[in-house]
Amino acid sequence: MGLLQRLFEGVAPTAAPEASNSLPTVRAESAPAVLFHDLSDPRIVELLRGELETAAGLHISVEQALKNPTVFRCLDLVCSAIAMLPLKLHRETPDGGTEVAADHPVHKLLRRRPNAWQTPFEFKGLMQYRALTHDKGAVAMIVRSRGLPVALLPLNPDRVQIEGEEFKPVYVYYRKSGGRVELRRDEVFHLRGLTFDGVNGISRVKKSAEAIAIALQAERATAALFKNGTFxxxxxxxxxxxxxxxxxxxxxxxxxxxxxxxxxxxxxxxxxxxxxxxxxQTAKESQTVESRRFQVEEILRTFGVPRPLAMLDDTGWGTGIEQLSIGFVRFGLNPWFTAWQETIGRDLLTDAEDDHDAKFNPGALLNGTMKDQYEAFAKASGAGGHKPWMTANEIRKMLGFSAHPDGNGLMAPGAQPAPPAQDTETDEAADKLLTSRKPVETDDED
Known part of the structure; x- marks a missing residue:
């Protein structure tokens, strides 16, 4: 039975037919045991409602956390940054360089159409969002044709259970219509960041639930103060x-x-x-503003987002902000670049394709002003007495321009570009055309 048939048609039930419409259950020998002391145990709420009870008195779920503007900003910033960047599959060339493997099916999934209804931007953004907010990380089913991946179908992590023996995880997907589908490891694309057990990821929302709850409570308290006549x-x-x-x-x-x-x-x-x-008495003296600002900073730490990128500082956008943005890419996004690239290599490429690597291009986030870029390219090409290390065509390729016939060689240090060759044949034809025309006579009016 094929993978899609198993997913959409289900597996024949082994029990009574009416059991297929019951709630999905997990086998006792595979499921982790949870011991509840009594019905007041807060873990019961977390299990049944997908929420985490906090000391601040709120039950925090992902949807509840998104009501906080700082959480929404952090998720939107990280997910949009990952989603917007080009992700291409490269392969090594005999000369030691690399080239884009445009004919490889994995490259087409990453750059054109991961599935029938999503663009690469939408797919990467959704997977990154789930990797940040769910304990299981982001899971997608790999659809193959003749052994080659042809589609990536994102699965709701709330409906995925990781079972199986130690060191041999089995992914079980519970369908909305009932029934369960077991997926082999080679049928799953599993993106996760930091992990404590090597299989599951870490939910940033759960780990910062107290900070988010306090921020939401402070916001509610402030709203109540304004509703009742400010302070x-x-x-x-x-x-x-x-x-x-x-x-x-x-x-x-x-x-x-x-x-x-x-x-x-x-x-x-x-x-x-x-x-x-x-x-x-003012709002600042009652420490309402300070409390809310501190909770914003706590949430920013969880997601690794600098203060200015969360619109927290009132300072202008100068050199310091630029350096913080570069630091965000290096220390906040680069780990996720690596997670994506290595997950693609593990789940979508074979051992025979060790010369292939998926690579993000963070240039869109690190590019400076046009002036800075042109100065850097001028030095790279050998202008101003610098030793060149890039050809003109390499620079043109980075800028998205087509190659020039004379742009494949390195320019000698300090040399000036050769002037463009004159087209004498065109010049002679233009002279003949102009001399053959009679001057136009005009009548001067007084």
């Missing part, structure tokens, strides 16, 4: 004791006229000798 800005001093009826009337009247954001800045009208005493 407590003062108090009423009444010289005489109020009756319960007068107290209720004053409270209702005050809330109607001065509570809520819509009444901010309204002038109170006091009677009966009442006085309004303002508090010397």
């Amino acid at each position: 407590a800005s003062g108090a009423l001093k009444i010289p005489n004791e109020l009756s319960p009826e007068a107290y209720e009337r004053l409270k209702v009247s005050w809330n109607e006229r001065h509570a809520g954001v819509g009444n901010a800045g309204s002038t109170p009208l006091l009677e009966g000798g009442a006085e309004y005493e303002a508090f010397a």
